[in-house]
Amino acid sequence: MSKAAESTVSKKSLRDNPLIWPLAGLALVIAFNLVTGPEFFSVSVRDGHLYGNLVDIFSQGARVMLLALGMTLVIATGGVDLSVGAVMAIGGALAATFVTQMGYGLYVALPITLIIVGTLGFFNGAMVVFGKIQPIIATLILMVAGRGVALLITDSDVVKIQDPAFLYLGKGYILGIPFSLWLVAVIFLVMAVSIRKTALGLLIEAVGDNEHASRFSGIEAGRLKLIVYAVCGALAGLAGVLDAASVSAADPMRVGELKELDAIFAVVIGGTALTGGRFLLFGSILGAILLQALTLTLYNAGVSAAVAPVPKAIVIVGVCLLQSERFRKQITNITKFGGKAS
Amino acid sequence: MLFPAESTIRIKSIMSNDSTPLLKVRGLSKQFGSVQALSDVSFELRAGEIHSLLGENGAGKSTTIKCITGVHRPETGTVELNGQLIAPRSPREAELIGIGTVYQEVNLLPNLTVLENIVLGRVKTNAFGKIDWKDARNRAKSALSKLEMDIDLDATLSTLPVAMQQLVALARALEVDSKVLILDEPTASLDEAEVENLFRVMNLLRDKGIGIVFITHFLDQVFRMSDRMTVLRNGRYIATRDAKELSKQDLLQDMLGKAFEEMQSRAGELDAIAADRAGRKVQLEVRGLGAPGMIDSVDLELREGEVVGLAGLLGSGRTECARLIFGVDKATTGTVDLKDKRVKQGVPSESIRDGIMLASEDRKAEGIFPNLTVRENIVIALQSRRGPMNPVPREEQDALAKKYIAAMRIKTSGPEAKISELSGGNQQKVLLARWLAAEPKVLILDEPTRGIDIGARAEIEKLIESLSEDGLSMIMISSEMDEEVRCCHRVLVLRDRKVIGELQGSAITESAIVRKIADHE
Numbered sequence: 110m111s112k113a114a115e116s117t118v119s120k121k122s123l124r125d126n127p128l129i130w131p132l133a134g135l136a137l138v139i140a141f142n143l144v145t146g147p148e149f150f151s152v153s154v155r156d157g158h159l160y161g162n163l164v165d166i167f168s169q170g171a172r173v174m175l176l177a178l179g180m181t182l183v184i185a186t187g188g189v190d191l192s193v194g195a196v197m198a199i200g201g202a203l204a205a206t207f208v209t210q211m212g213y214g215l216y217v218a219l220p221i222t223l224i225i226v227g228t229l230g231f232f233n234g235a236m237v238v239f240g241k242i243q244p245i246i247a248t249l250i251l252m253v254a255g256r257g258v259a260l261l262i263t264d265s266d267v268v269k270i271q272d273p274a275f276l277y278l279g280k281g282y283i284l285g286i287p288f289s290l291w292l293v294a295v296i297f298l299v300m301a302v303s304i305r306k307t308a309l310g311l312l313i314e315a316v317g318d319n320e321h322a323s324r325f326s327g328i329e330a331g332r333l334k335l336i337v338y339a340v341c342g343a344l345a346g347l348a349g350v351l352d353a354a355s356v357s358a359a360d361p362m363r364v365g366e367l368k369e370l371d372a373i374f375a376v377v378i379g380g381t382a383l384t385g386g387r388f389l390l391f392g393s394i395l396g397a398i399l400l401q402a403l404t405l406t407l408y409n410a411g412v413s414a415a416v417a418p419v420p421k422a423i424v425i426v427g428v429c430l431l432q433s434e435r436f437r438k439q440i441t442n443i444t445k446f447g448g449k450a451s
Numbered sequence: 452m453l454f455p456a457e458s459t460i461r462i463k464s465i466m467s468n469d470s471t472p473l474l475k476v477r478g479l480s481k482q483f484g485s486v487q488a489l490s491d492v493s494f495e496l497r498a499g500e501i502h503s504l505l506g507e508n509g510a511g512k513s514t515t516i517k518c519i520t521g522v523h524r525p526e527t528g529t530v531e532l533n534g535q536l537i538a539p540r541s542p543r544e545a546e547l548i549g550i551g552t553v554y555q556e557v558n559l560l561p562n563l564t565v566l567e568n569i570v571l572g573r574v575k576t577n578a579f580g581k582i583d584w585k586d587a588r589n590r591a592k593s594a595l596s597k598l599e600m601d602i603d604l605d606a607t608l609s610t611l612p613v614a615m616q617q618l619v620a621l622a623r624a625l626e627v628d629s630k631v632l633i634l635d636e637p638t639a640s641l642d643e644a645e646v647e648n649l650f651r652v653m654n655l656l657r658d659k660g661i662g663i664v665f666i667t668h669f670l671d672q673v674f675r676m677s678d679r680m681t682v683l684r685n686g687r688y689i690a691t692r693d694a695k696e697l698s699k700q701d702l703l704q705d706m707l708g709k710a711f712e713e714m715q716s717r718a719g720e721l722d723a724i725a726a727d728r729a730g731r732k733v734q735l736e737v738r739g740l741g742a743p744g745m746i747d748s749v750d751l752e753l754r755e756g757e758v759v760g761l762a763g764l765l766g767s768g769r770t771e772c773a774r775l776i777f778g779v780d781k782a783t784t785g786t787v788d789l790k791d792k793r794v795k796q797g798v799p800s801e802s803i804r805d806g807i808m809l810a811s812e813d814r815k816a817e818g819i820f821p822n823l824t825v826r827e828n829i830v831i832a833l834q835s836r837r838g839p840m841n842p843v844p845r846e847e848q849d850a851l852a853k854k855y856i857a858a859m860r861i862k863t864s865g866p867e868a869k870i871s872e873l874s875g876g877n878q879q880k881v882l883l884a885r886w887l888a889a890e891p892k893v894l895i896l897d898e899p900t901r902g903i904d905i906g907a908r909a910e911i912e913k914l915i916e917s918l919s920e921d922g923l924s925m926i927m928i929s930s931e932m933d934e935e936v937r938c939c940h941r942v943l944v945l946r947d948r949k950v951i952g953e954l955q956g957s958a959i960t961e962s963a964i965v966r967k968i969a970d971h972e
Contacts (some may be wrong), residue, residue: 240654308837308839311842312839314823320814321817327799328835
């Protein structure tokens with residue numbers, strides 16, 4: 110008897126597990142590649158490093174993963190941060206300028222850069238908390254102005270990077286695996302532990318779920334938001350540094366362009382609702398992987414960059430629809446009554 | 452198309468009185484998660500009758516209504532309106548076919564104006580889609596005039612007190628000329644004059660041949676207003692009876708399935724208890740607390756284990772007083788001291804850390820976290836009291852949830868169910884559990900039994916009594932004076948944002964409170 114009860118419980122929790130849908134999307138992409146070109150999965154070893162599409166998915170997805178991690182927290186509080194793309198540009202520009210033109214070592218340049226971009230994120234939060242400006246507007250300001258700031262920093266130039274330590278961030282390998290991936294993994298673990306082993310996660314979810322009630326429960330929503338926006342800014346800046354390192358140059362015009370949208374997509378696909386509340390850090394990582402896998406698959410299939418967003422959008426919409434309990438119910442109702450009706 | 456052949460239907464429904472029912476509900480069943488909210492519920496509403504739907508919390512009244520109005524889709528069962536099967540897919544669709552609803556908790560749009568809320572979704576437009584505001588205004592005005600209420604049509608809804616908002620919701624339902632009007636706890640937040648006014652309108656509408664489904668926990672109102680009543684218990688249909696044939700005792704028997712001696716007043720005993728409490732140490736001292744537009748300088752001493760009531764009409768400053776003490780609104784004058792510690796003004800998180808907590812009257816907006824679990828909703832205040840870096844261990848959370856679900860008899864499929872799946876009364880119990888779990892020194896209860904049925908109300912009153920015995924100091928606000936009479940050791944009477952008098956022990960009676968309010972000039 111208890112066994113039967115158990116199986117229904119696990120069945121239910123499987124369907125309700127929000128991670129199931131991005132995983133399903135990923136399975137779809139993998140299946141597509143298995144049919145059209147199994148060589149997609151070939152991984153080779155060159156100079157002791159792993160090469161191949163699978164590795165690329167992770168290494169190129171690393172930046173969006175960083176953005177998505179920060180974005181997850183911001184969205185969980187009921188906000189959104191549109192400035193992450195611009196902050197990426199600032200982060201890359203700052204670090205590159207410090208190292209290349211001012212001659213600082215990476216160990217000095219990187220922390221200073223992170224503090225500055227974290228402060229930018231903090232200002233976003235301050236506008237939301239103290240200015241009571243809607244997050245989408247508050248962060249729009251930095252989204253528009255940030256790229257100009259990045260251009261000012263580099264004097265409107267592309268800054269070439271030669272510093273080996275800097276380049277290692279984007280091109281280095283440890284045990285055959287790209288350094289950027291190790292970095293993302295460490296940051297993810299640190300965040301997951303510091304959020305779920307403290308009460309921060311629950312408090313953030315409470316704020317996102319009903320901010321008004323959170324005040325009555327004694328939660329300092331303002332403080333949490335400031336922290337969250339600052340973390341989001343710092344991670345965006347770090348993503349910019351990785352981007353600069355991987356292409357050996359900081360290009361303030363192009364870096365992080367439209368990346369805020371990728372980050373938001375990754376979060377939503379990963380099962381965190383845009384309305385705030387419940388969030389899933391790991392879901393966002395999966396979302397970022399799915400996005401990158403899709404992009405690479407489409408390039409491999411010869412779809413031009415101009416057309417690629419269309420199939421990408423279809424998959425994203427599909428995953429989001431499947432996440433909606435209501436939509437799933439409607440589908441099951443249609444299939445259930447399809448035979449009976451008429 | 453908006454009002455299909457309305458006049459013919461009206462005539463037909465009056466003619467069909469007693470033969471075919473106006474609204475016929477048969478065999479409704481509905482499940483939420485593993486909770487069977489309704490099983491096989493049936494009842495009939497005739498044209499021109501007021502039909503009460505009665506039952507305890509979680510008996511399935513609200514769920515039944517929501518199945519009729521298209522909020523929920525029942526798993527089985529049918530609804531017929533004028534002999535025709537209907538299955539509205541949303542409350543809006545139900546409205547358009549003539550079923551207007553006013554819900555227990557105001558379901559309007561707070562940022563829109565009164566006018567917009569009344570006519571929303573039903574405005575006439577010209578060929579270019581421009582809204583005919585003149586027509587809308589006239590219709591809204593006439594709807595409000597049926598209530599004999601003078602509400603500024605251009606006021607933003609959220610600036611009005613809850614009672615007024617409820618009247619706006621009612622005006623909205625009246626505006627469509629509904630054939631069936633469903634009133635879910637419409638009187639819960641109205642004062643006496645407003646209730647009388649509502650009853651007058653209800654009688655008027657009944658005489659016009661409208662069928663009214665009336666849900667309320669006030670039994671006097673049930674007997675006064677209804678023609679027939681249907682009782683539900685645990686999601687099942689129990690009986691439908693003529694109001695004239697039924698005694699209060701029989702009704703309670705139907706509803707509770709158990710006797711109700713515990714509901715008797717205990718005013719006599721209270722005298723001794725009140726004297727005992729008055730001799731104890733001061734727990735909370737409020738001096739000259741006030742803020743413009745909220746309340747003038749309030750002084751209040753609350754002793755250990757004492758329950759002090761704030762009585763007065765809506766708008767007398769009861770809730771405002773509570774909000775200032777808790778600090779969710781900032782006082783401009785005065786001080787709050789807890790034992791010898793000065794409490795920082797206007798910072799609820801500090802108040803909670805010091806041990807002052809407020810269970811707000813607005814459960815939906817200021818209470819629950821709808822998507823969090825029952826367990827999380829219970830531990831959240833304790834957690835914020837301890838601070839984010841000092842998490843309540845999961846075992847402790849589970850133990851707390853288990854303890855309160857059992858102790859307060861919270862009806863839920865388990866501690867991990869979303870709180871929004873629970874009925875209103877059970878949500879209220881979860882909120883009380885939240886405050887108790889956070890170990891308050893002073894607990895302010897603003898309308899703790901609002902929208903709650905008789906059984907649960909008795910439980911909550913008993914709980915207040917035993918907490919007081921354990922030494923917890925409480926401030927209680929209730930629109931129902933009999934409740935304050937039963938629960939409070941001392942009552943402060945407020946009027947026009949001032950404290951105008953005080954009653955103690957057995958001197959606390961409804962008539963004494965009313966006299967104080969009325970006599971004061």
